[in-house]
Amino acid sequence: MADHRHITIALAGNPNAGKTTLFNALTGLKQKVANYPGVTVERKSGPWTLNGHAANLIDLPGLYSLDATSLDEHIARDIITGDQQGIGRPDAVVAVVDATNLERNLYLVTQLFEFGVPVVVALTMIDAFEKQKHQIDVEMLSALLKTPVVAVNAKTGRGIGELAKKVRDVVGTTPEVPYVLDETSDESGPRGKIFARYKFISNAVQESVWHSDHDKHRLSERIDRVLTHRFFGLVILVAILLVVFQTIFSWATLPMDLLEQGFGALSGGVKSALPEGILADLIADGIIAGVGGVVVFLPQILLLFLFISLLEDSGYMSRAAFLLDKLMSRIGLHGKAFLPLISSFACAIPGIMATRTIESRRDRFATILIAPFMSCSARLPVYTLMIGAFFGGQYVIGFISVGALLMLAMYAIGIIVAIAVAFILKRTVLKAPPPPFLMELPPYRLPNLRTVLQNMLTRAWLFLKRAGTVILAISIILWALMYFPRQSLESEVSSPGQDSPGSAQDSRLKTSDSEQLRNSFAGHLGHAIEPVIEPLGFDWKIGVALIASFAAREVLVSTLSIIYNVGRDANEESETLISAIRDEKKDDGTPVWTPLTALTLMVFFVLAMQCMSTLAVVRRETNSWLWPLFMFGYMTVIAYLGALLTYQGGKLLGFG
Amino acid sequence: MTQYAIVIIIIAAAVVFAGVSIIKKRKSFSKTHGCDTDCGCGK
Numbered sequence A: 001m002a003d004h005r006h007i008t009i010a011l012a013g014n015p016n017a018g019k020t021t022l023f024n025a026l027t028g029l030k031q032k033v034a035n036y037p038g039v040t041v042e043r044k045s046g047p048w049t050l051n052g053h054a055a056n057l058i059d060l061p062g063l064y065s066l067d068a069t070s071l072d073e074h075i076a077r078d079i080i081t082g083d084q085q086g087i088g089r090p091d092a093v094v095a096v097v098d099a100t101n102l103e104r105n106l107y108l109v110t111q112l113f114e115f116g117v118p119v120v121v122a123l124t125m126i127d128a129f130e131k132q133k134h135q136i137d138v139e140m141l142s143a144l145l146k147t148p149v150v151a152v153n154a155k156t157g158r159g160i161g162e163l164a165k166k167v168r169d170v171v172g173t174t175p176e177v178p179y180v181l182d183e184t185s186d187e188s189g190p191r192g193k194i195f196a197r198y199k200f201i202s203n204a205v206q207e208s209v210w211h212s213d214h215d216k217h218r219l220s221e222r223i224d225r226v227l228t229h230r231f232f233g234l235v236i237l238v239a240i241l242l243v244v245f246q247t248i249f250s251w252a253t254l255p256m257d258l259l260e261q262g263f264g265a266l267s268g269g270v271k272s273a274l275p276e277g278i279l280a281d282l283i284a285d286g287i288i289a290g291v292g293g294v295v296v297f298l299p300q301i302l303l304l305f306l307f308i309s310l311l312e313d314s315g316y317m318s319r320a321a322f323l324l325d326k327l328m329s330r331i332g333l334h335g336k337a338f339l340p341l342i343s344s345f346a347c348a349i350p351g352i353m354a355t356r357t358i359e360s361r362r363d364r365f366a367t368i369l370i371a372p373f374m375s376c377s378a379r380l381p382v383y384t385l386m387i388g389a390f391f392g393g394q395y396v397i398g399f400i401s402v403g404a405l406l407m408l409a410m411y412a413i414g415i416i417v418a419i420a421v422a423f424i425l426k427r428t429v430l431k432a433p434p435p436p437f438l439m440e441l442p443p444y445r446l447p448n449l450r451t452v453l454q455n456m457l458t459r460a461w462l463f464l465k466r467a468g469t470v471i472l473a474i475s476i477i478l479w480a481l482m483y484f485p486r487q488s489l490e491s492e493v494s495s496p497g498q499d500s501p502g503s504a505q506d507s508r509l510k511t512s513d514s515e516q517l518r519n520s521f522a523g524h525l526g527h528a529i530e531p532v533i534e535p536l537g538f539d540w541k542i543g544v545a546l547i548a549s550f551a552a553r554e555v556l557v558s559t560l561s562i563i564y565n566v567g568r569d570a571n572e573e574s575e576t577l578i579s580a581i582r583d584e585k586k587d588d589g590t591p592v593w594t595p596l597t598a599l600t601l602m603v604f605f606v607l608a609m610q611c612m613s614t615l616a617v618v619r620r621e622t623n624s625w626l627w628p629l630f631m632f633g634y635m636t637v638i639a640y641l642g643a644l645l646t647y648q649g650g651k652l653l654g655f656g
Numbered sequence B: 001m002t003q004y005a006i007v008i009i010i011i012a013a014a015v016v017f018a019g020v021s022i023i024k025k026r027k028s029f030s031k032t033h034g035c036d037t038d039c040g041c042g043k
Helices: A019-027 A071-081 A099-114 A126-131 A138-145 A160-170 A189-208 A214-227 A232-273 A278-295 A298-314 A316-329 A335-343 A348-357 A361-373 A377-390 A402-425 A449-467 A470-483 A488-494 A502-519 A521-536 A540-548 A555-563 A575-583 A595-607 A612-622 A626-652 B002-023
Strands: A008-013 A032-035 A042-050 A053-059 A092-098 A119-124 A134-136 A149-151 A209-211
Touching: A008 A019, A008 A071, A008 A099, A019 A042, A019 A053, A019 A092, A019 A119, A019 A160, A042 A160, A092 A099, A092 A160, A099 A119, A099 A126, A099 A189, A119 A138, A119 A160, A126 A134, A138 A149, A138 A189, A149 A160, A189 A209, A214 A232, A214 A316, A232 A278, A232 A298, A232 A316, A278 A449, A278 A470, A278 B002, A298 A316, A298 A348, A298 A449, A316 A335, A335 A348, A335 A361, A348 A361, A348 A449, A348 A612, A361 A402, A361 A612, A361 A626, A377 A402, A377 A555, A377 A575, A377 A595, A402 A595, A402 A626, A470 A521, A470 A540, A470 A612, A470 B002, A502 A521, A521 A540, A521 A626, A540 A555, A555 A575, A595 A626, A612 A626
Parallel strands: A008 A053, A008 A092, A092 A119, A119 A149
Antiparallel strands: A032 A042, A042 A053, A134 A209
16 A cells, blocks of 8 residues: 555546536645646646545646547646656546546546556536436446446535545555457457447446436437448438538529629619719729628528538537548548538638537648638639630530539549648648547437527628628728729720710720729739749739639639620620630730630639638638638649649640 | 728728738637637637
């Protein structure tokens, strides 16, 4: 038995398990608070009398496991193994276990057994557990765990004396691990250990706990047998996702169109209400167009979060994450990353916001950093324009449209590059051990409508708040870059008293727009970047469109139509714009655009971070400018290299 | 001229706002609580 004067007891437990309340009750007001050497993790200790023998009680940081993936877990692990500087190996550990979350809390206890330190389980929240009409057989649980279990209540003093006695009894003993690892199991290594621990915990809880809603639990288990099945579970998951995304697309179309029309009308209204001039231009073309371009995604965001809330509240999301964890863990991502990534096919913004369900900061950031590679709906006008101009009406094997194949290829390129980048990120800048999958599968239940609506409205408000701050500011700056310096031709064209035939006036207006763009700051930028984009087959005009499309990818279409004097109202299906693109010639008379240039531009758009709204959201979500800048940098490099490879490779192969 | 003055003020405000957002340092994720109160997740 250890010397009385040197008894050290550690208090371990999950966050919010009632550890601090118990620590205060055991040590009174004589505790000392300091930091662990070299780190800013708080270290609390205090005296505790064990049946007349003085002991030092150390309060370990709140933790879910001893896997040492976080600083807190690392410190706790070092203390238990005796490796923490200035603290000897504890003679026993009091494991604080929240009775209302028994399975999750017992996981830490099983790990403590494996470290060979004597453990006494202090069962807290027992009153709340019994109030929920559940009962726990403490003696049975103790027998199954092969370690003392004491139900305690720090407020009433229940079990405090017994806890001290049991702790004193276990000091100097060697604990027995109450389960064995199944070496013949399919799962081996750390994952196999996790399964073995949970299997044991599940059996122990089933044996020692009686639920009043036993039938409900049985029903959940039966449903789980289907929904978490390795094959049928995945089939059902794909079907559910198809329904969810199809619904988002179809239901969001009408409100998005209405919002778009609304902003168009507002813009027109402002132009007619305000005297013609710079202020009306700023409000209509800068503020309303910029903010409106983002706000139109609100219906998609509302619907997405409605479905996320419904899936989460019903308990299905945990099952989906469980199913996909194995797949995602191969590239180093958490199972929960699947939904944000699939959401990003609609728009990266709700996708990035949906990463909030991922608890691990590194896994969440890795998911955020690859989400914009998924081809969003804003890229479609660009793809459609390029395919329409150069690949329309072409077929392979007689019936497969080249356009459809190219579209599919663009989606595939995005996914493949995203997987490769995630693989590299998780092994370099966001390096972390494979995420342990410790997820409780809560019983299924009917979603609470109020919670779902509240969640949905909170997300909508946060989104609108962003649109009204960061996105508004960037829209104004971009507008100014395309608007200044002003050309004198405008005053000549718009000056009253100089009536000219409509077509001539239109033509001069278009010339004015084109000249304005050429000589604007954005135009100068286009000329400045021309030497860099020339190897990709792009001229300065495409450069201006690339810069302008940073506001939103689809802006490329309207910018090209202004540049080629087609008119602002041209869309991606406009024959005039398609003809203008095809007919555009270089000084030497050769065409600016070829099928290879179009393909190169499409590849660039798949891979480039051409979306200021996404960057603004990433800045907000990561609370730092570092990550959006990193994202912009690495995606631009990948896009440039991808486009360069496409163009130069295509030329070498004799295309273009 | 008034219109120009208003527009310049608006652009200047946008530049200042964007600049301040860049310079302003917010405490990122804390070690123990996952995130600070200003990260927007409402936790």
